[in-house]
Amino acid sequence: MTTTYRAAALLAAGTLTALLAAPAAAAAPAPPRPDGPALDGSGECTFPMKKQIEGVPWPLQRVLLDELWQDTRGEGVRVAVIDTGVDDVNPQLRKAVDAKSGKDFLKPDKNNPSFGDEKRGKTDGTVDEVGHGTKVAGIIAARPVKGTGFVGLAPEATIIPIRQNDEKNSGKSDTMAQAITYAVDKAGADVINISQDTTQPLGLDSPMAKAVAHAIEKGVVVVASAGNDGMDGALKKTYPAAFPGVLAVASSDRNNERAVFSQSGPMVGVAAPGVDIVSTVPGGGQCVDNGTSFSAPYVAGVAALLRAKYPKWSVAQIVARIEQTAVRSVNGRDDHVGWGVIDPVRALADQPGTPASSPVPDPGPPKPPAPEPARLTLSETPQERSERLATYALGIGGVLVAVVAGTATVIRDSRRRREAR
Known part of the structure; x- marks a missing residue:
């Protein structure tokens, strides 16, 4: 059976909540939990899709994939997608998802008519009643198939499906902390993608902060979306994006400018395409969506390639490489797109010397040569x-x-x- 999901955004108890999957027939979405990290995307999608999107999505048109993949396509790197689950039926994800390592921290709706018997009762994280996590995973590691120009940036990486949230925003900051710890200690994650956020302040002594710090200490790159509450232009901190060591990702549009919805703030490290983004949906096919939820996995895919190419690099070095090689409109960093819009090919290009552990501002445009003194000519003799x-x-x-x-x-x-x- 085909199911349609529609997004709605609510602001409650200081928590940004973007409900990606309120069923179209429902009268109103359930109120979010005050401390629950919210799903931060928007759009409408019907799945499974009977037809594939044939063309090459615009973000991939800007990337020379042969050059990007000349050293690695992410083989051996494990990326945990902590989200609404990741469908492993879609042909582009069937070989990408490691269901044996997945985990469901919620209870799937066994009465949901959208899924067949083979999905009911599953606790391995492969039940995605929303489609959000499946889109996120596709941007990272979708395998190429005939009939579509869409492919993941790291198409040989492995996805660890972890279901921690749903259309009711049942996920809480504490369950997020459990999911992060599981991904690191039990599932062997090298990279973690978190396309969820909360604006409720969380201290460094909170369970989520401790889980993030543990992941980074273990050499795991943590990538998180900045959030979609940027329409008012106000600077805000969102979590887990604002925790130390996390690479926070804002959304950019086709002009490499901040997408109007993208949250600005001091935590933003880089921006990535987040408008009209194509990716996989449960059951098969692709659809188009918008949000920082889909910018974060674009960066996570590049992080996976860097981890595969430079397995001995520290988290700080990988993050710094992504930030330092971003396309900038200013010499340094700003609160809207961070250090700039990510450039995957440039990030993977060979560069001599020891990799830096933090980005630095550009030296600025070269100064013009000092003008020579004008020659003075005497009057005629x-x-x-x-x-x-x-x-x-x-x-x-x-x-x-x-x-x-x-x-x-x-x-x-x-x-x-x-x-x-």
């Missing part, structure tokens, strides 16, 4: 003046001679004509 006047006199004399000679000739010819008469 008396000799030069005499020579100039003599030249003028000679020229004038020549003209007068020509005039006199011409006049004499005319007079002579005139006399001869009269005498001949």
Whole structure:
């Protein structure tokens, strides 16, 4: 059976809540839990899709994939997607998802008619009643298939499906902490993608902060979306994006500018495409959506490639490489797109020397060479003046001679004509 999901955004108890999956037939979405990290995307999608999107999505048109993948496609790297679950039926994800390592921290709705018997009762994180987590996973590691130009940025990476939230925003900050710890200690994650956020302040002593710190200490790159509450232009901190060491991702549009919905704040590290984003949906096919939820996995895919290419690099070095190689509109960082819009090919390019552990501002445009002093020319000397006047006199004399000679000739010819008469 085909199911349609529609997004709605609510602001409650200081928590940004973007409900991606309120069923179209429902009268109103359930209120979110005050401390629950919210899903932060928007859009409408019907799935499973009977037809695939044939063309190459615009973010991939900007990437020379052969050059990006000349050293690695992410093989051996494990990326945990902590989200609404990740469907492993979609052909582009069937070989990407490691269901044996997945986990469901919620209880799937066994009465949901959208899924067949093979999905009911599953606790391995492969039940995605929303479609959100499946889209996130596809941007990271979707395998290429005939009939579509869409593919993940790290198409040989492995996805660890972890279901921690749903259309009711049942996930809480504490269950998020449990999911992060599970991904690190039990599932062997190298990269963690979290496309959820809360604006409720969380201290460094909170369970989620401790879980994030534990992941980073273990060498796991944590990528998180900045949130979609940026319409008012106010600067805010969102979590887990604002925790130390997390690479927080804002959304950019086709012009490499901040998407109007993208949350700005001091935590933003980079921006990535987040408008009209194509990705996989449960059951098969793809659809288009918007949000920082889909910018974060774009960055997580690049992080997976870097982890595969440079397995000995620290988390800080990988994050710094992504930030340092971003396309910037200013010399340094700002609160809207961080250090700039991510450039996957440039991030993976070989660079000599020891990798930096933090980005630095650009030196700025080169200074123009100092202007040479203008040459001062003296007035003409008396000799030069005499020579100039003599030249003028000679020229004038020549003209007068020509005039006199011409006049004499005319007079002579005139006399001869009269005498001949």
